[in-house]
Amino acid sequence: MKVKVGINGYGTIGKRVAYAVMKQDDMELIGVTKTKPDFEAYRAKELGIPVYAASEEFLPRFEKAGFEVEGTLNDLLEKVDVIVDATPGGMGAKNKPLYEKAGVKAVFQGGEKADVAEVSFVAQANYEEALGKDYVRVVSCNTTGLVRTLSAIQEYIDYVYAVMIRRAADPNDIKRGPINAIKPTVMVPSHHGPDVQTVIPINIETSAFVVPTTIMHVHSIMVELKKPLKPEDVINIFESTTRVLLFEKEKGFESTAQIIEFARDLHREWNNLYEIAVWKESISVKGNRLFYIQAVHQESDVIPENIDAIRAMFELAEKWESIRKTNKSLGILK
Secondary structure, three states: OOEEEEEEOOOHHHHHHHHHHHOOOOEEEEEEEEOOOOHHHHHHHHOOOOEEEOOHHHHHHHHHHOOOOOOEHHHHHOOOOEEEEOOOOOHHHHHHHHHHHHOOEEEEOOOOOHHHOOEEEOHHHHHHHHOOOOEEEEOOHHHHHHHHHHHHOHHHEEEEEEEEEEEOOOOOOOOOOOOOOOEEEOOOOOOHHHHHHOOOOOOEEEEEEEEOOOOOEEEEEEEEEOOOOOHHHHHHHHHOOOOEEEEOHHHOOOOHHHHHHHHHHOOOHHHOOOOEEEEHHHOEEEOOEEEEEEEEOOOOOOHHHHHHHHHHHOOOOOHHHHHHHHHHHHOOOO
């Protein structure tokens, strides 16, 4: 029996999760919700995806446009085993009582606080902790990026300090800035460090800056080591770590622009780069300190985690079987 999946919120993350669910042989996409009949709603219908109104209050919008929906979120909840909540940050917690009342499991996103779920999740780091759980939170794009690389070298870590250089908005977002400024998160640590600690138990502090770009985030990471590591050791570890790719400046990867162009050259939907990009030349060791720089495609790196979270919650596969299936279905390189 395939797990029946619904998606509440068919936007940047929701539509990518929907696409990924449709690629799985052990899951079935039952429907998605929208608050209005925009181009994404029409495109979903063109793809044969049943569209539901996010609540009754939004029905008049669809009726006015002559857009026929399958019902509301409550109707969708009656048909699914699990709902992926891809609504704006904070809405997931408000929606949780609906999921509880309907008796369905739920996957939340990183915009929610950790206490919305039983476990915060990154597949390669703590898949087993999500086995059989009813409520799982896939952590944010930045936290997923940090956990992917830091969990790979976790046994060597004494302390981590990471600087998040964050994109200002997604490419389709016209309401956010800044346009001509660098905006620091003045609270230190930023939320990313404590969020990492909900997944892996390491000493970490973070700070964050928002800059005028829409393409990717960049992280500058310094690790104080508790046992020796050479740069070539780290390179070997990252080369064998799933969902992490090394890029070389000397091959033309001078910025996030070339990394996204690489994703386009792979002919992936929405130029998704599910993998975390680490600049190979940035990996260096000075005394007991390891340094490296990585980039995170904020629109897509959490998508495979949503799929693996569903498998864990329904105990459909063990950790590496699920990761391999997800990677193969999405064309993830390793």
